[in-house]
Amino acid sequence: MDFHLSEEQKGLQKLARDFARDELIPNCAELDRLPDGEDVFPWDLVEKGSKLGFNNLAVPKEHGGHGASVLTQVLVIEELSAGEAAVSKVYSHNWKGISGILAAASEEQIARILPDYVKDPRYCIGIGLTEPNSGSDNSVPYDKKISAGPMLSAVRDGDFYVLNGMKHYIALSAQCKYISILARTDKTVPWTEGVTGFMVFPPQDGLEIGRLHDKVGLRLYPQNEVIVNNLRVPVSDRLGEEGKFHSSRKAVVNIGTVEATATALGIAKRSYELALEYARERVQGGKPIIEHQIISTLLLEMFTRLEASRSMLWRSACSIDNGIDDDPKLARVTKAFTVEALNYIATKTVEIWGGMGVMTEAPVEKVYRDAIQLFHMGSTNQVNLMKAMPDL
Ligand SMILES: Cc1cc2nc3c(=O)[nH]c(=O)nc-3n(C[C@H](O)[C@H](O)[C@H](O)COP(=O)(O)OP(=O)(O)OC[C@H]3O[C@@H](n4cnc5c(N)ncnc54)[C@H](O)[C@@H]3O)c2cc1C
Helix, strand or coil: CCCCCHHHHHHHHHHHHEEEEEEEEHHHHHHHHHCCCCHHHCCHHHHHHHHHCCCCCCCCHHHHHCCHHHHHHHHHHHHHHHHHHHHHHHHHHHHHHHHHHHCCCCCHHHHHHHHHHHHHHCCEEEEECCCCCCCCCHHHHCCCCCCCCCCEEEEEECCEEEEEEEEEEEEEECCCCCEEEEECCCCCCCHHHHEEEEECCCCCCCCCEEEECCCCCCCCCCCEEEEEEEEEEEHEEEEEECCCCHHHCCCCHHHHHHHHHHHHHHHHHHHHHHHHHHHHHEEEEEEEEEHHHHHHHHHHHHHHHHHHHHHHHHHHHHHHHHCHHHHCHHHHHHHHHHHHHHHHHHHHHHCCCCHHHHHHHHCCCHHHHHHHCCCCCCCCCHHHHHHHHHHH
16 A cells, blocks of 8 residues: 555645644633633634635535545544644544435435535534444444334324424534434334434424533534434435435445544554653653653554554545445444554553543643544444454
């Protein structure tokens, strides 16, 4: 594989790196520590980044976006996440939402969303799948249990569906102008055959944004409950055929996995750089601690895991771009590997920073708090490995 990047890719990578250094790192740490999570959404920064093109990066050219390849998306997410992973997630979550819409929606439906999205630097998209009783079950369909999967119901009533139930952990649901809600249209079959997607444009009667889930990390990337009470959705806003959500989702699932992996890689890069910087500056035993072999060996171990993750991620991204999909398990094991690497690197950074590693005045504890979020985004490590197993 040729690891040379094109001039355009290098340019976008630099744009993201500069934005991370000049805007995200100086401004986000303070926002992240505000005690009330309700106040922290960084609208101004999101808008600034959108004006540089980040929100539209993954939107295909024919719909007014940049049409970036998956590899280019990964390069940009890594740089942005090394500045502030939560802001990076706002963009990449929106890209994931767009991929889902493009896979499931009709031309007419796409024309009702994408022109507004590309014009509006504050446009966010929600994806409403997880419920209090269905998390990993929504990603591990092979056991075919009827009781598993989403239970928020959609019942046909003439030209409408009436939706009732609840979602939780839904990213950007309090900020979004559009949300895809996944609802059970048939409870007599497994969810893979009985879940349908619906287009919803908040604010709307019957749709209430519930409490904010106050997280320890990625605090600028918020999740809320979504409560649906007799929400009437016209049949014309159904995404694809009834019961066919799972088949359209299969087309985009690897993109979501790669996107979460790139976020993990960016946090790991920031963590490694902080460890290296501190090890060069901190003097103990009469010399910078990097000159103690036990510390430099640790740094090399961190570097190796970082580079191995990046190589696997680039290969996964190229595999999607080339349409080869030569090994479907690659993206899944890469995510599990990278999240483990990230959490190793973040923990070792805390160790290298000594007592300062756990002080809120220093940047390291935030990296550590952000790192653990990645265990649960883009499916858990266990779920990714379980889904990789049949491809062995
Ligand atoms: C920051 C963040 C953002 C999110 N954003 C969204 C969003 O925008 N939209 C959305 O719909 N959801 C979102 N989620 C939800 C996310 O997809 C779920 O949290 C995730 O799928 C795990 O589900 P769960 O939390 O219910 O954990 P559970 O499924 O209850 O898992 C608990 C543990 O059991 C393990 N486990 C589960 N099933 C099995 C099994 N069959 N065999 C072996 N082990 C198993 C898991 O790996 C995990 O270790 C978000 C979550 C987070 C943390």
